[in-house]
Amino acid sequence: MSRSSRRLVSFLAAATVVSTVAACGGGNNDDGGGGGGGENEASDIGVTEDSIKLGAHYPLTGVAAPGYSEIPTGVQAYFDWVNENGGVNGRQIEYIYRDDAYNPTNTTQVVNQLVLEDEVFAIVGGLGTPTHSAVLDFLNSEGVPDLFVSSGSLLWGEDPETNPYTFGWQTDYESEGKIIGEYIAEEFPDAKVGLFLQDDDFGEDGEAGIREYIDDQIVAAVRYTPGNTNVAPQISELQAAGADFVVGFNVPSYTALSQLTALQLGYQPEQWFYSNVGSDPALVGSLLARFSQGAVSDASLLDGALTTGYLPTVDQTDNPWIQQFQEIWEASGQEGELTNYRVYGMSQAYTTVQALQAAGQNPTRDGIVEAIETAGADWEGPVFAPYRYSADSHMGTSGMSIERIVGNGSEEVQPVRVTDIGNAKIEEFDGEPASPPQNGIPDEESAVD
Amino acid sequence: MSAPNTPVSAAGAATEEAPLTATAAANVPSTQATESGRSFLPASTLLRHLVTVLLAIVGSVILLEITDPFTNSQLAQLSYYAIAAGGLTVLTGLNGQISLGHGALMAVGAYTTALFLQADEPVALPLILLVSVLTATVVGALVGVAAARLHGPYLAGATLALAVGLPGLAIYFHDTLGGEQGLRVRAPQPPDLFKEFIGWVSGNSATGTKWLAYVGAICLILTYFLLANLVRSRIGRTWRAVRDQEVAAELAGINLGAWRVLAFTVSAAAAGLAGGVLALVIRLAAPSGFTLVLSLSLLTAIVLGGLGSLLGALLGSALLVFLPPFVTDLGADLGLDNTEAAQLAPFVYGVVLIVAMIFAPAGFVGTVRLRWLTYRAKQRAAAARSSSGG
Structure with missing residues (x-):
C-alpha cells in the first residue's frame, strides 16, 4: 500500500468519525434511529449537509399583528435552542419568517419568495385561514410540505388526497x-x-x-x-x-x-x-x-x-412545559415576556422538530409527509391531546379541556376530551399528560427508513 | 370692459385645482418625441405605438427568461398593478377625476374570473378575462354616471364608499362568493404551445408561475397599447380639455358629463382586467385582498410615477412591487429582526412618498420632462442669442 493511499484511508476514517459525531451532535440523539450511521447529504431543496431551511408567513404589521406577531419570535427562540444543542441530526435550522399583513395578496408574494427565492424545505405554521388559502394550491402543486398551519379550519386536514402536503395542527x-x-x-x-x-x-x-x-x-x-x-x-x-x-x-x-x-x-x-x-x-x-x-x-x-x-398557558408556572419554555425564552435573549402566543409558537416548533427527526437523517419533502402520516399520531408534547395524523387525515390535535378565566390565568373545569370531525363521538382522554424530555428537545425515531 | 371678464376668470381659477406641474407627465408624447424632427420612429402614432409594442414584447420575453422564478412571480404581480394604475392614470392625470375605488373595481374583475374558473370545464382564459373586463366596465359606467356629477373631495368620498362597500358584498352573498375566505382560483395550466415556445426560446422549464407572468405581460402590453392610442386620439385631447378648462371645453361644445363617464368607464375596464390577472396570480379572490390600501397604493403609484403618464404608472407600480421586499431584506441584512424589518417597509415607502412630493411633485416622468423642457428652452435661447450675436 503506497503512502498516499494510506493517507487517503486515514482521511476517510477521520471524515467518517467527524460526520458521525456531527450527525449525533444533539447528545440526546445518540440513540435516535435517524442516525443510521450514514452521512448527511443535501437530500432535497433547502437541505444541506449542515442546515435545513424553513419558512413561514405571519402578520407582523397591520390589524392582526398584536398577539400574532409574537408567535414567530417563540418559534425562533425554540429553533435557536435546538441549534445551540446541536440541531436536528447535526443540521442547524434556518428559520425565515415574512410579513403578509394578514392580506392574502401579500401572502402569495411572500410565499413565492420563500419557495422560489429562499428555497425553503418546508413552510411551517403559516397563519390565517384566508391568507393561507391563497397559497394552498401553490404549495401542493409545487410539492412543498406545508406543515402545521396556524388556523383551525378544516381545509388543512380533512382532504389529504387533494392537499397531500398540508397538515393542520391546532384543534379544529x-x-x-x-x-x-x-x-x-x-x-x-x-x-x-x-x-x-x-x-x-x-x-x-x-x-x-x-x-x-x-x-x-x-x-x-x-x-x-x-x-x-x-x-x-x-x-x-x-x-x-x-x-x-x-x-x-x-x-x-x-x-x-x-x-x-x-x-x-x-x-x-x-x-x-x-x-x-x-x-x-x-x-x-x-x-x-x-x-x-x-x-x-x-x-x-x-x-x-x-x-x-389545548396548550398549557403562561400563568401555570408549575407546569413543566411552561417552565421549560420559560428557560428557552430567557436563553433566546429576545425582548418581552413569555406570552401564550410565544408558547404556541414554541409548541409548534417542538412538533416541527419531531417531524424533522422522524423524516430521518436525510429528509426529503415526500419523506417528511410520510413520516408525519406514519408516526405523527404517537408524538407527545405540550399539546394536551394526540394528533390525528394518518394517511386519511391530516387533522391536528383532537381534544380540548374546558377552563374558567380567573384574573390573567385560568383553572380547569373539565379535563381533556377528544373527538374528531363529523359524527365521531366525544370521549374522555385517558392518556397521561406528557412531560418535557431532558433539554426540552424531542427524540423521535426515523419513520421512513 | 373688466366687469364681464371677472366671472370668466373666476370660473377659470376654480378649475386650476389640477396644477399644471402635477399633470406635467400627462402631456409627454407617448413614445419618443417627434417634435425634434430627428426621431427614427415613424410619424404615424399608430405605427409608432406598434413598433413600441414589438419592442416591449421582445423586451419582456428577454426579461422573463433571464430572471429567476421568483422575479417572474414579482413581474406577474407588477403586471396587474400596472394595468390598474394605467387605467387610473388616464382617469386622474388626463381627465382630472380622482378615484379611491379602483380596488373595488379590481375586485369585480377578480371575482368574475374566479367564478368562471370554478366551473368543471372552464371556458378559454382570454374569454374569461374579456368577461371580467365587461363586468367591471358595466359597474364602472354606473359609478361613472354618479361620479361625473361630483368634484374633488366629493368624488373621492363617493369612490371611497365604493372601495369600502363593494367587498362587503362578497360577505353578504356568502354562498356564491365564498364570504371572508373568498374563492380559491385554480390557475389554468400552461398550454402545450407555450411550453414549446419556452423550450425554443430559452430551454427553461415552463412552470405555472412563468405562464402567469406571460399572461400578465400580454395583458399589460395590450392594455397600454390601447390606452396609449386612446390618449393620443381626439378622445384623449377632449379629456385633457375637460380637465384643464371646464368652461372653455363646454364652450367648445364638449359635453363634460358624458366625457367624464367615458373616462371612468375606460379606467374601470382596465381595473377589471387587472383584477382578473390578480385572481390568476394570487390564486384567490377574497375581500381582504381588496382593502382600501389597494386603492390607495394605486393612487400613490401613479402620483410617484407622474400623473397621466403610462410609463409613470409602470414605474410607480414597479416601486410598489419591488421596494417592500428590497427594504425588508436590507433591514434584515442590517441586523434588524424579521418583525422590525417588516415594519421598515411601509415606513420607507411613506418617506419616499413624502420626499417625492416635496422635491418632485410632478412625479418621476413629469419631473424628468419638466427638466428636459427647461433644458431645451435654455438651449434654444442660447442658440438664438448666439445666432443673433454672430
Whole structure:
C-alpha cells in the first residue's frame, strides 16, 4: 500500500468519525434511529449537509399583528435552542419568517419568495385561514410540505388526497364546537344559548359543532363581519332573544368589543364562553383598555368566563412545559415576556422538530409527509391531546379541556376530551399528560427508513 | 370692459385645482418625441405605438427568461398593478377625476374570473378575462354616471364608499362568493404551445408561475397599447380639455358629463382586467385582498410615477412591487429582526412618498420632462442669442 493511499484511508476514517459525531451532535440523539450511521447529504431543496431551511408567513404589521406577531419570535427562540444543542441530526435550522399583513395578496408574494427565492424545505405554521388559502394550491402543486398551519379550519386536514402536503395542527373549530356543545348540554341544560360568530369558516364550523349537541337550546345566532367594529346590533339581538349563555367564536379584538358593547347595553348574560382563539386574557385586557380609552383597564370583565384549552398557558408556572419554555425564552435573549402566543409558537416548533427527526437523517419533502402520516399520531408534547395524523387525515390535535378565566390565568373545569370531525363521538382522554424530555428537545425515531 | 371678464376668470381659477406641474407627465408624447424632427420612429402614432409594442414584447420575453422564478412571480404581480394604475392614470392625470375605488373595481374583475374558473370545464382564459373586463366596465359606467356629477373631495368620498362597500358584498352573498375566505382560483395550466415556445426560446422549464407572468405581460402590453392610442386620439385631447378648462371645453361644445363617464368607464375596464390577472396570480379572490390600501397604493403609484403618464404608472407600480421586499431584506441584512424589518417597509415607502412630493411633485416622468423642457428652452435661447450675436 503506497503512502498516499494510506493517507487517503486515514482521511476517510477521520471524515467518517467527524460526520458521525456531527450527525449525533444533539447528545440526546445518540440513540435516535435517524442516525443510521450514514452521512448527511443535501437530500432535497433547502437541505444541506449542515442546515435545513424553513419558512413561514405571519402578520407582523397591520390589524392582526398584536398577539400574532409574537408567535414567530417563540418559534425562533425554540429553533435557536435546538441549534445551540446541536440541531436536528447535526443540521442547524434556518428559520425565515415574512410579513403578509394578514392580506392574502401579500401572502402569495411572500410565499413565492420563500419557495422560489429562499428555497425553503418546508413552510411551517403559516397563519390565517384566508391568507393561507391563497397559497394552498401553490404549495401542493409545487410539492412543498406545508406543515402545521396556524388556523383551525378544516381545509388543512380533512382532504389529504387533494392537499397531500398540508397538515393542520391546532384543534379544529368543529371539534371545539362539539366539545363546547356537549359541555353545555350536560352542565347547563336549561341555559338559553346565544351564539356570537365570526362570519367565515371559523364561526361556521364552530356553530356546526355546537349544534350537534344543543341545537334546541340555541335561541339566537348572530354574525359579525371582521373589520366592522360596531357589534351593537348583534349584541342587542342576543339580548332581545333572552340569551343567558353566550358562546363566542371570535378573534380577541371582538371579545373586547362584545364585552364593551354588552356593558353599554346593560346586557348581563349569566355566562360568557369564548372559544380558544378569542380568549387570551392578557391580549383581551390590553385591547379592552385601548378600545375603552382607559375606562376599563384590564381583563376583569372576562373574569369567570369559560374558554377551551389545548396548550398549557403562561400563568401555570408549575407546569413543566411552561417552565421549560420559560428557560428557552430567557436563553433566546429576545425582548418581552413569555406570552401564550410565544408558547404556541414554541409548541409548534417542538412538533416541527419531531417531524424533522422522524423524516430521518436525510429528509426529503415526500419523506417528511410520510413520516408525519406514519408516526405523527404517537408524538407527545405540550399539546394536551394526540394528533390525528394518518394517511386519511391530516387533522391536528383532537381534544380540548374546558377552563374558567380567573384574573390573567385560568383553572380547569373539565379535563381533556377528544373527538374528531363529523359524527365521531366525544370521549374522555385517558392518556397521561406528557412531560418535557431532558433539554426540552424531542427524540423521535426515523419513520421512513 | 373688466366687469364681464371677472366671472370668466373666476370660473377659470376654480378649475386650476389640477396644477399644471402635477399633470406635467400627462402631456409627454407617448413614445419618443417627434417634435425634434430627428426621431427614427415613424410619424404615424399608430405605427409608432406598434413598433413600441414589438419592442416591449421582445423586451419582456428577454426579461422573463433571464430572471429567476421568483422575479417572474414579482413581474406577474407588477403586471396587474400596472394595468390598474394605467387605467387610473388616464382617469386622474388626463381627465382630472380622482378615484379611491379602483380596488373595488379590481375586485369585480377578480371575482368574475374566479367564478368562471370554478366551473368543471372552464371556458378559454382570454374569454374569461374579456368577461371580467365587461363586468367591471358595466359597474364602472354606473359609478361613472354618479361620479361625473361630483368634484374633488366629493368624488373621492363617493369612490371611497365604493372601495369600502363593494367587498362587503362578497360577505353578504356568502354562498356564491365564498364570504371572508373568498374563492380559491385554480390557475389554468400552461398550454402545450407555450411550453414549446419556452423550450425554443430559452430551454427553461415552463412552470405555472412563468405562464402567469406571460399572461400578465400580454395583458399589460395590450392594455397600454390601447390606452396609449386612446390618449393620443381626439378622445384623449377632449379629456385633457375637460380637465384643464371646464368652461372653455363646454364652450367648445364638449359635453363634460358624458366625457367624464367615458373616462371612468375606460379606467374601470382596465381595473377589471387587472383584477382578473390578480385572481390568476394570487390564486384567490377574497375581500381582504381588496382593502382600501389597494386603492390607495394605486393612487400613490401613479402620483410617484407622474400623473397621466403610462410609463409613470409602470414605474410607480414597479416601486410598489419591488421596494417592500428590497427594504425588508436590507433591514434584515442590517441586523434588524424579521418583525422590525417588516415594519421598515411601509415606513420607507411613506418617506419616499413624502420626499417625492416635496422635491418632485410632478412625479418621476413629469419631473424628468419638466427638466428636459427647461433644458431645451435654455438651449434654444442660447442658440438664438448666439445666432443673433454672430
